[in-house]
Amino acid sequence: MNSSKLYNAFFAAGISLILACLMIGVKLDTDSTVLTVKGATTEQWMWILTGISVVFLSQLFSTQIDALFGAIPKPNIQKILPEERKMAALKPWLIAAVIVVMLIWPFMVSRGTVDLATLTLIYIMLGLGLNIVVGLAGLLDLGFVAFYAVGAYTYALLSQYFGMSFWACLPISAALAASFGFLLGFPVLRLRGDYLAIVTLGFGEIIRILLNNWTSLTGGPNGISGIAKPTLFGLEFNRKAKEEGASTFHEYFGMDYSSSYKVIFLYLVAVLLVICVIYLINRLMRMPIGRAWEALREDEIACRSLGLNRTIIKLSAFTIGASTAGFAGCFFAARQGFISPESFVFIESAIILAIVVLGGMGSQMGIIFAAIIMTILPELAREFSEYRMLLFGLLMVVMMRWRPQGLIPMKRPNLELKQQ
């Protein structure tokens, strides 16, 4: 044990002590009208001291601890999974099975669970959209939520002012979000890396502030409420039909009214949308345009020398990513029935980005898993809701330390060549 270890341990313990004292050790409390500073209870101090000694010891014996963890054999995923060729044969069956399970499952669980699953599906859509921009094309976009907001408000406003239906608004939302992506992309895609990140961050805020302040159109901070839910070929899922002559789902099929039909229907719509998005993006990734996105991320100069027009390629990535977000936004507005600028703050962009990074840049499977984890974990950890962001940060640090390539790293397609 050398002295630098000891120094490190003391340093880490000291930092923890300072942080813990500031965050847990002292508390501001209102005593009728005056604020008073209160010290922590003895029990809390015990916890703080235990925590600090754990930090101290773990730093001091870090080598030994690492060795201990190294000794635990890691599960070999390659061995567990069947061979590659068998996998390829199994794949369509596996996909079919997953879809069937996804369709049957909501009828067996509670309303809340289905609702949570719907939210997860929205994040999957958003993650897949951002994956095109960040994971494939390598353009760091910190304002992705702006396109999500555009999609949501497009549907909310069209439904409110013109009474348009969800299904008609879905393509319009996607198209409008795409054109916002195009308009933003055109001037800023010359910028690289950090600069692009800042500009997109600004764009995200502009959209939010605009929605907040354009009270006459968007209702400002009060948002828009009473947005119509999607219908099944014109059948509503309300207790009573809103319009004269229209019938509702339960009346049409002669069933008793149940509010869970609506939830399950929304879930099924989300499943449908996610399957569409996955299929489309999967095709795009294997098409020349998908390869061009990746090539541009790898080496822009080489792309230019090979006759690829980088502006068009970057714009297409930006636009298609944005349209996916518009899609998700439209559905989000329909599901919530109420939207306000509060739903489109920067932290949403950060969460979507976290999904992409945690899942593994460019990997669709990874992003689906990450989206599930990122939406379900906070729900499971409801009691810790105050520490949610803390857990979030911890998860990120741990992931980036041990698995920087993401949960399921992107696999390169194996292209069969005819031997000549």
Add this chain to the structure above:
Amino acid sequence: MSQLLLDVNGLTMRFGGLVAVNGVNLKVKNRQIVSVIGPNGAGKTTVFNCLSGFYIPTEGSVMLKSEQIAGLKDYQISRKGLVRTFQHVRLFQKMTVIENMLVAQHRHLNTNLFSGLLKTPNYRRLEKDAMEHAAHWLKEVGLLEYANREAGNLAYGQQRRLEIARCMVTQPELLMLDEPAAGLNPNETKELDELIIKLRDEHEISILLIEHDMSLVMGISDHIYVIAQGTPLANGTAEQIKGNPDVIKAYLGEE
């Protein structure tokens, strides 16, 4: 056969007050290997950057098949049949060898977004052609067995060859190689030498070469241009250049 493919006149490139290239003239005929040599920092790569559109030359004309290309965008120039490699290998490292080859054929392959999404027969045929074309060139440079390897994991010499193959699938008429032999061992240099000659003789393209390896340059060049400090110093056949006192002075310094 000896038609003029590339005709560069009075090419000048200034960066602020610095004159990097000053009045360079170059002529490349069909099926010719032309080399540009000169001491380090002479402006050879700047000439390449001007020709390939990475820089827009301050003055001078660049005619490709009697068509002015100076001032065009880089991707437009490469679509006209003038493609280059780089001094430091620039591959798409994380993509496989075959994907690298397919990206280069983007322009031939990228017809219609919807035909690709729907996998129409026309799209499938185009993709199959592109794969075959890529396989053909990989075989030509001896990389066919590595087709599904990540490009960044190839040995250095193989990466160099892949870069040339990647240029060739774009079906260029003039291939510009920027120090292709840098970092290669003598054996690999010899293979490169044979490859370049094969490209000229069998595939009937012209090659413009920047190189420091004098044995390679002198052995294969039909014509050699010497540049020193941005200005043309001499040009001629290998024999003429070897005996030119100015060239020797520029390389070895005054006595």
